[in-house]
Amino acid sequence: MPIPWANSTGGDGAAGVDLHLEAVPGAGGLRRGLTDALRDAVRTGRLAPDTRLPSSRTLAADLGIARNTVAEAYADLVAEGWLTARQGSGTWVAARAVGVPGGAAGAPGAATPPRAPGPPVHNLVPGTPDLTTFPRAEWLRAARRALAAAPHDAFGYGDPRGRPELRAALAGYLARARGVRADPERIVVTAGFAGALRLLGALLRARGARTVAVESYGLDVHRRLLDDAGLTTRPLPYDELGTDTRPLTDERAVLLTPAHQFPMGAPLHPDRRAAVVEWARRGGGLVLEDDYDGEFRYDRQPVGALQGLDPEHVVHLGTASKALAPGLRLGWMVVPERLVGEVLAVLGAGDACGVLDQLTLAEFIGSGAYDRHVRAARLRYRRRRDALVGAVGERVRVLGVAAGLHAVLCLPEGSERAVLQAAAWQRLALHGLAFHRHPLASGPVPDALVVGYGTPTDRGWAGALEALCRVLP
């Protein structure tokens, strides 16, 4: 039967490709039949690299078979390396190219398994800092001091908002570094940005919200978190001033990256900043400010937090994932005073984070180690940005270079997919801009690459940059 597949590497994320999939129960049963059919589809190129597969629920419904069977087939193919399970965003065709490059790739019905590139050795996927720079020794020192100073009751269940030591340290840091108007009573420590967005999804749903406005470009894992809370996301248009919030009407909330649009890289224009706050005030709406990499700005002062304009209508969201490491799973939000009670009402025992990391981060911030680490990281990533612009700036237009850990490289119309396939053959993991586009976004669909220059190690950076240069048109 033909099944529409959302293909993330196609120009338009909403466009689907139909795939004829025959899961015939053979000697090995339905599971084996489905596994074989999917493997064939990947091997022959009918399912392209970086294609997101439908959820096991959806595919099971489409095929009229048990969801377990689909989940097991997916798991088999993940184990075999044909598919990958990405945290929080479903199952994907592995990022290896198929078929012979420029040749039979994509031709249906190829009988023999074509040569395929090996797994990536270079990684320019955005979202992760250089993990080799995690300050292990300083962190351990902070942990020692934190463990020695912790009151006994710190080891208990405690305040669902998180440890008071960390909330106090964050209040000071966010005021100083990001212009956030914070006090510890309104800060909630969360399991990364994702933990915060899940809580806000539950809160909005409890308030009766059905729809949340989001940007045309963003992370699909964020959309999924809102989905899971029972909320529909509606994309706002994007133009040269950033996300256009004028179409906002009676939505209860809008999720934005005002300091540094992800992934486009521009800060929200001051007029737009003022306008979205004005919208929130008028109708009691809520602006969710995703300040994922606000500390990393290179050529001038960081753009201050939007929350500073109106702390009663903006929820400020931050994370230690970019400045330190995603593995810490520590994020925070600063909520309006009027919402503290509602946040407490949706906070459950399963939302709390380990206290030892919280106490250690408080100590790390309080001792100045956090600032020192961010300064060093800023210098490192600025050098990489300079190298990137120097290497590719004459061949392609580069956007969003003033800040952050990634940049957008504009490509000739229609070439994004071919460049990604070429990248796979260079064993370079990379995202196209289409991957980050909301399926319902309107307007032109530019071809571009999103290059995460923070991701490689110092040793791996030069090789990754060379591989990138080899695949640019």
Place this chain on the structure above:
Amino acid sequence: MPIPWANSTGGDGAAGVDLHLEAVPGAGGLRRGLTDALRDAVRTGRLAPDTRLPSSRTLAADLGIARNTVAEAYADLVAEGWLTARQGSGTWVAARAVGVPGGAAGAPGAATPPRAPGPPVHNLVPGTPDLTTFPRAEWLRAARRALAAAPHDAFGYGDPRGRPELRAALAGYLARARGVRADPERIVVTAGFAGALRLLGALLRARGARTVAVESYGLDVHRRLLDDAGLTTRPLPYDELGTDTRPLTDERAVLLTPAHQFPMGAPLHPDRRAAVVEWARRGGGLVLEDDYDGEFRYDRQPVGALQGLDPEHVVHLGTASKALAPGLRLGWMVVPERLVGEVLAVLGAGDACGVLDQLTLAEFIGSGAYDRHVRAARLRYRRRRDALVGAVGERVRVLGVAAGLHAVLCLPEGSERAVLQAAAWQRLALHGLAFHRHPLASGPVPDALVVGYGTPTDRGWAGALEALCRVLP
């Protein structure tokens, strides 16, 4: 208007008391009026200690006012100490007695604030181990080794099931200590037991479940987690053989504490163990085995995990909260192989735990420090149990003393509430059995205390035991 309040200290949790609440908007507005009315109700005893308040949503709907107003009034009264916000289980009247003991308490309309006991100085609420015994030095040593040995990619987003080092350590430990048939691929590290139950709630809901069978006695925070997943809980009867699973029919899952019923303290009878596994096999149901304190058994070998009987129909759930500390927020579950794919499908980025604590716990288990710590703790709590039984065993019947960190003290019919009030005057925090009874449970309603003898420090234990003796009939 009269509002029904679920009163947890009444004999039957489902019985409500009507409260005439007049939230008249005065000079300070509605919020002030509601705050004053609630404060008066607590002060005069119309709202009894340990009464659970309706959610702000419910009360707002009942009163026809904004939910924010209710949430703010609750927050004001929490700040003043009249109410307490319990993690994951809503807002409660603080556990202080009201009025004059034995006298005017509960008489409505008392004009002047009566004398009230101060905050508790003794704590026998079950669920928390002695927090002063957290092995800080050993934990730091393990953290140092873990930090030194961690591969760089440990600091990234990683496997949503948790770090492989910890899953491998748990597989070995659970097989050895609890008879669990585990392999690392089927283990998921979670934010405590609550994190695991939330995931299972989402999984069951995705499978189409509407109802989960639970025990007549248990933790209301667990019921709430299932509630939040959109599942109704239906209590099974309890008798001298433990929870009676014979009424199970077409439920998709049952949540049990087979090794040590919480809070009643008995292990599930072997016939019942076999029967519930048989039920699960017959209909494809799932037994959720909450093994919250399986390591703590004093007089003979621990009761093995139910999961050992049938790993494909039992999900084994464990936690570091009792053996180490709740503040670590580390739990785990061992899922049937047939469900691994479905678990991966519901695992989101917000469910992951900090990797450093995971790596440290793996090191702690692997080095033998975990076993040593559990042995020392077992000895400590066994001594306390002996002291408890020695002190009260001739005055009241004591149940559930063979294992765990708490015991049940049977009280004369109708006396539970009075004993709890007396305890408040002894500044002793304590739960009655009614607090742990499912609102829909049927059958006799025994009066009893649930005494958490693991909670006090070694220094505080004697004083807590004396205070307990003073309030027993």
